[in-house]
Amino acid sequence: MVDFEFTDEQAMIRNAARDFADKELAAGAAERDEKEQFPSEEIKKMAELGFMGMMVPEEAGGAGMDTVSYVLALEEISRADASAGVIMSVNNSLVCWGLEKFGNDMQKEKYLKPLASGKRLGAFCLSEPEAGSDAVNQRTTAVRDGDIYLLNGTKNFITNGANADVLLVMATTDKTKGAKGVSAFIVEKSLPGVIVSKKEHKLGIRSSDTAQITFQDCRVPKENVIKEEGFGFKFAMMTLDGGRIGIASQAIGIARAALDASLKYVKERKAFDQYLREFQAIQFKLAEMHTNIEAAHLLTLSAALKKDRGEKFTKEAAMAKLFASKVAVDCALEAIQIHGGYGYLKDFPVERYLRDAKITEIYEGTSEIQRIVIAREVLGLK
Numbered sequence: 001m002v003d004f005e006f007t008d009e010q011a012m013i014r015n016a017a018r019d020f021a022d023k024e025l026a027a028g029a030a031e032r033d034e035k036e037q038f039p040s041e042e043i044k045k046m047a048e049l050g051f052m053g054m055m056v057p058e059e060a061g062g063a064g065m066d067t068v069s070y071v072l073a074l075e076e077i078s079r080a081d082a083s084a085g086v087i088m089s090v091n092n093s094l095v096c097w098g099l100e101k102f103g104n105d106m107q108k109e110k111y112l113k114p115l116a117s118g119k120r121l122g123a124f125c126l127s128e129p130e131a132g133s134d135a136v137n138q139r140t141t142a143v144r145d146g147d148i149y150l151l152n153g154t155k156n157f158i159t160n161g162a163n164a165d166v167l168l169v170m171a172t173t174d175k176t177k178g179a180k181g182v183s184a185f186i187v188e189k190s191l192p193g194v195i196v197s198k199k200e201h202k203l204g205i206r207s208s209d210t211a212q213i214t215f216q217d218c219r220v221p222k223e224n225v226i227k228e229e230g231f232g233f234k235f236a237m238m239t240l241d242g243g244r245i246g247i248a249s250q251a252i253g254i255a256r257a258a259l260d261a262s263l264k265y266v267k268e269r270k271a272f273d274q275y276l277r278e279f280q281a282i283q284f285k286l287a288e289m290h291t292n293i294e295a296a297h298l299l300t301l302s303a304a305l306k307k308d309r310g311e312k313f314t315k316e317a318a319m320a321k322l323f324a325s326k327v328a329v330d331c332a333l334e335a336i337q338i339h340g341g342y343g344y345l346k347d348f349p350v351e352r353y354l355r356d357a358k359i360t361e362i363y364e365g366t367s368e369i370q371r372i373v374i375a376r377e378v379l380g381l382k
């Protein structure tokens with residue numbers, strides 16, 4: 001059994017994130033959601049606190065913290081604002097991590113440093129109109145032409161897409177090789193031929209930006225290949241292992257918010273001359289929500305600890321995301337039920353929690369994909 005007594009530093013980071021979330025994020029979250037307004041100022045402040053490159057060493061521009069601290073901070077941020085949570089998760093897990101792990105000195109100096117310090121924002125471009133769960137099916141092509149690659153294709157559902165400065169883009173360099181013919185590129189968003197072709201309007205996490213990005217004869221310097229040609233699919237899968245810990249943390253934050261709102265409501269609302277908290281039917285709901293949140297938290301910490309120890313954590317990350325995302329949806333639904341008719345109104349935050357929770361069962365691998373990943377590991381097929 002893993003000992004989850006947090007170090008002083010981990011507890012301090014969690015408290016700092018909680019404080020920031022309560023004071024700076026919570027109050028404006030509903031309005032930003034309504035207006036689909038990107039939390040630019042809030043993200044700037046999160047960068048100042050070191051939250052945009054938490055696991056990157058200090059000499060490379062980051063905060064030099066471990067994954068456990070990251071999970072604790074991301075839960076707190078997402079409890080107040082799940083949109084800020086996913087912006088933070090993508091920059092940390094899907095962008096900075098891979099550059100730190102596989103980038104060369106030039107790439108780390110030029111791209112990782114400003115991304116990890118939060119001076120610039122990153123996005124991860126894997127999904128395409130015809131490559132979602134079936135991520136190998138990449139249609140975007142990168143054709144070598146002397147010192148550059150010519151990039152053409154369309155990427156879908158790109159979190160941070162419109163606001164990002166730097167994109168990590170997966171593209172096919174050799175169609176005949178399947179997964180081994182996919183390569184990963186660092187692409188400056190300001191390059192000619194990078195077009196934000198559509199801004200999506202979403203059910204939830206509405207103040208995070210999700211965009212379609214099209215590449216039209218975009219000339220990417222050959223130095224911007226990550227590691228080597230053909231490494232892109234493995235790179236994406238390894239990156240997503242860590243990303244799934246981030247989304248699990250985001251889901252737990254949403255679930256906690258749903259429980260907190262419910263705990264507050266049942267102490268204020270009376271029916272049949274009793275506070276709601278006195279009804280056993282309500283107590284059972286709260287007990288179940290609390291238990292499931294704790295279980296999701298422990299699964300996620302267990303995946304984070306494995307990652308920090310340098311062990312393989314593919315299965316643990318998939319289990320954490322699978323479970324935590326379901327807990328988030330279930331808790332948000334129960335919170336609405338506890339609030340009754342009020343839960344269905346925009347006057348209370350619980351309807352937003354449900355809308356925000358649903359995406360955690362979809363992005364960075366649907367729950368069905370997580371089950372495939374877990375089953376393969378359990379059966380020893382991988």
Ligand code: CAA
Nearest residue numbers: 127133134135136158159179234237238314363364365369
């Ligand atoms: N770590 C390292 N390597 C891995 C890996 C992992 N976790 N998973 C797969 N690979 C390797 C395999 O070992 C294999 O390499 P070899 O041939 O050398 O053994 C290669 O990658 C191909 O893997 P598979 O044969 O398993 O490929 P597959 O076609 O069966 O697909 C899949 C596997 C698990 C279904 C994968 O396609 C997948 O995860 N799909 C979901 C994609 C996803 O999560 N998309 C999210 C988009 S990003 C997003 O949402 C971000 C956002 O903005 C919030």
